[in-house]
Structure formats: structure tokens, C-alpha cells
Amino acid sequence: MITLPSGVDHKKLLYSIKEMSWEISSLLLSYNKKVRNCLNINKELNIQNHTSGPVTDADLEISELIKNRLQTTYHNADWDFLSEEDCKSSQINKIKSDWVWIIDPLDGTRDFIQNTGEYAMHLALTFKQIPILGIVLIPSKEELWIYIEGIGTWCENKKEIKKDIQRINRKEINQITIFTSKSHVHPKFNNLLEELNPRRVIGMGSVGYKVASILRGEGDLYISYSLKGGSSPKDWDMAAPESLIRGIGGFFTDVKGTNLKFLKTGNFDQEGILIASMNANHKRICKRIDELINKKL
DSSP states (O other), X not given: OOOOOTTOOHHHHHHHHHHHHHHHHHHHHHHHHHXXXXXXXXXXXXOEEETTEEEOXXXXXXXXXXXXXXXXXXXXXXXXXXXXXXXXXXXXXXXXSSEEEEEEEEEOHHHHHHTOSOOEEEEEEEETTEEEEEEEEEXXXXXXXXXXXXXXXXXXXXXXXXXXXXXXXXXXXXXXXXEEESSOOOHHHHHHHHHHOOSEEEEESOHHHHXXXXXXXXXXXXXXXXXXXXXXXXXXXXXXXXXXXXXXXOEEEETTSOBOXXXXXXXXXXXXXXXXXXXXXXXXXXXXXXXXXXXXX
């Protein structure tokens, strides 16, 4: 059974979200096209620098589009909104409902600006801190990744043709490819990666893009490494990707193997060592990473 607020039908909601997602895809690709040969990208995208990273007109436009569309279509639904862009502008409203949409309109803004294709739109509906619906849109791949509680995870293109997804594997650490952040790599993390000695390490953009790359079978593990008190990913970076990989039988946990929880802190931080994989040895890999960290690399 799919749990949704009173008066919300899951089929109609999914149809609305698909329609909106492909509209957002077209919008992002049109921005990319405009800046491809642009002499002044900063001016074209109206790039503003915040402590948590750059913000463009695309971030703001898509954030408002998502909120307005869901509010207009479901004006009686008892849910709140948590958007990254509202937090950056200090416009976040107090969350009162058990139902919360967590929105990252453009995860991987630096990659969007650089036109690498490694960016995504994240959208997750949580109930009592747990995602029950997740969306990751990857315009450059024409991929819409969807998770619905009770149904699972799948990927489709604009024509609703479904794509294959990697299933659980049992690779050892020396056989795996690890995805990491391009822009947030701490020296201690590099030491950890050297000790792990995987087959390959690849720096990549958006969290959603990394998780989708695992689900396509292009890599095996994503590690998010942040230190207490330093820069760390937020709920909007993790909620939708976490739901996707969990919905297909995979894992997205902290280093102790505990599932992620959302909306648990006032600053929405997801601190520490977080690990996503489709590996049946996930807990053993987490334990090995934890042991190496405790060696104070």
C-alpha cells in the first residue's frame, strides 16, 4: 500500500511529477545551450556565490516551479516544502507537517555551469523523516529515476521506455570502482582511499548522478566524506538518491551501516562518512572503512 496525504492519488501525482520533470529537463538543457558559446557565463546565468556553493537563475527558477506546481495542483494537501534555495536565502518556513517535500532543484550546480552533464534535479516526499517517493532527473542522459514506496525503483526516458538497472553484486574492495566528490576531497579521505586500494576512483558531480551511475552498473560505491564542523552534504543532496538505491535493494548508510534519516537537525546536515552501494558485502565494506578511520589516517 502506498502512503500519501489524504486526497492525493499516487497515479495522478506521478503523472504530474513526470510532466513537470521533463519540463524542467527542457529548461535546464535550454540554459546549457545558451551558455555553451556564451562569452560571459556569470552574467548569462546570474551566478551568485554562497558559502555552500554557487547559485544560478536556473536553481531559483526550478525551485519556484516545483513548489508552485505542487501547491497549485494539490492546494489542500497537508505537506511542507524544504528547498535548498530557500535555505540559502533564509526564506525557509517552519516545518510542521509529517509530510515534507525535500527539493534540490539543481544538484551539481558547478557541473551545470561547466556543462559537464553531471548534474541532476532531486525531489523527495518524506513521511515522518523517511522518503516514500523519490525523483532524480538527469537531463544529459534523458533519464528520470523514480522510487515509490511499495513499488520500487525504476528508470525511464521521455517516451517512458524503461532502462536496465544493476542488481546486487558481491565484489571485493579491490574489484570495485568508487565514486567521490570532485570538489570536496579532504587529505584524510585521500589517505583512506589509498588504504582501501579499490580498482578505480572517479570524481563525479551530483550525488544523484553518482547514484544513478551505480544503478547503471558503471561503478560500485559512493563515499561521502565530511568532518564534524566542516562542510557537509545536506538532506536535499541525499534524500532522493537514497530512496532510489534503497528501493532496488541497495544500501545508503553511515559508516556503521545505519540507514540515513532526514530532517533530524535544524541545519539539515548529513555529516560523517556516508556510503552507497549495490554490494551484498556493504556492511563488511563499511566495517573496513570504519576500522581504517579509527586508525586515524
